[in-house]
Amino acid sequence: MSLDMKQNFRQTGEVWQLFQHTIHCMVTRPFYPGRLLEQILVLGAGSLSITIVIGFVTGLVMTLQFGYGLEKFGGVLYVPAIVSLSIVKEISPIFTSLLIAGRIGSGMSAEIGAMAVTSQIDALRALGTSPYRVLVVPRVLATVISLPLLATFSSFMGIFGGLLIAMSEFNMPAGFYVNKVLSTITLTDIFGAMGKCAFFALIISLLACYKGFRTTEGTKGVGESATWVVVRTSIIILISDFFLSKLIILLFE
């Protein structure tokens, strides 16, 4: 077995241990609700504006492209259904998760990594507190709560963006567009997407915290950890999305 393979297996095992430890800390005292709220504000509310922009612009572009593409075959009427379904089920969850992986995952890893290389994590332990409770649990919970909500909001903005283009470019009545969207999107689609986002959030936050804790070699190590997190989480999000989508189809459709 190559050294890389061994290292990957070891890291997978360590992330699994961190996950178990995090779950244990989530259900046992002491709790830090103040820190959780702070993280939700930093991670969730802090990402809202960029999520709105991405969602909205995606809706504009998709409607434009699908609209002109389908117009050749007389299929403009299908645009609301296609756009809304794509946005809700795939585009928003994936785009928002990748955005959060880049913005939050790297930041989380760099912050914890900087604490590790300046002995602040040791200081937390030396002062009789668990770094997992203080640092990991609030971040994991905040990401798992925030990401599905951000993705849902992004979907809404995408559909709204689509409505504006459908009305202005293809003269589609707003009522028709909205009716088509509402008759296409089901609760299963929305909750399925939120479930996928919760899973991606868990992956992003766990890997970010894991790598942060294992950061060494000063500022160079902090930068490397941030890069590692963005690359790994992006790959895992994209690959696992296929399997999760398949699972949701098998179970609910």
Added chain:
Amino acid sequence: MNATILQIRDVKKSFDEKAVHRGVTFDLHEGETLGLLGPSGTGKSVLLRSLIGLEQIDDGQIIYRGDRIDQLSEKQFCKVRTKISYSFQSGALFDSINVFENVAYSLFEHTRMSEAEVEARVMEILKIINMQEARDLLPSDLSGGMQKRVGMARAMALDPDILLYDEPTAGLDPINVDMVLEVMKKFKDQGQSSIFVTHDIPAALKICDRIIILRDGKVGFQGSVEEFETSTDPFVKSFLTGKIV
């Protein structure tokens, strides 16, 4: 001699193949300041970290007030860490919160003191380190010496039995060294026992009651400050004078 508060018995510790401690044994007594000296790489800081469970020892025993603490889980160690405090070489202050919040951290975590009581306690400690005016400053606004003093204050907040100082005077100018030693003396006068890891021989002679020198992973010398100064052992003499004897 006062009662023994901490016993280190035949402690062994290795990193990979490199043995750092090959059987370190010594005691710390109530109210005593013990200087822990030794050449670089002899594991002085590792030993301090082992005493509060930041490092796991491979063999031997660490006994605090009659109870073994070397085999405690991380959760059990949290309670011990309210009694044995560690002052980091770099200060290791939490850089996102101010001086007051750093010192108050363990009070909010481990006590049920009201905010007014916490404030009173923090200001009392900040007065000892002569930094009342710096309460609202962030660690990045402080000099190295000030950061170390705040780190010591933070370690002192819960009024622990034992304070472990990891090179508190390293890298400081003589004025700051005196300030740090003054703070240590004030803590000592309050009855705290302490272990003082340092390469600063004059500082150790000024503040310590006993001296231990680690050598080749074991205790190479152990005795009072007078015994240290008058030792005829070539290793101790060369360590004391900084010259090869």
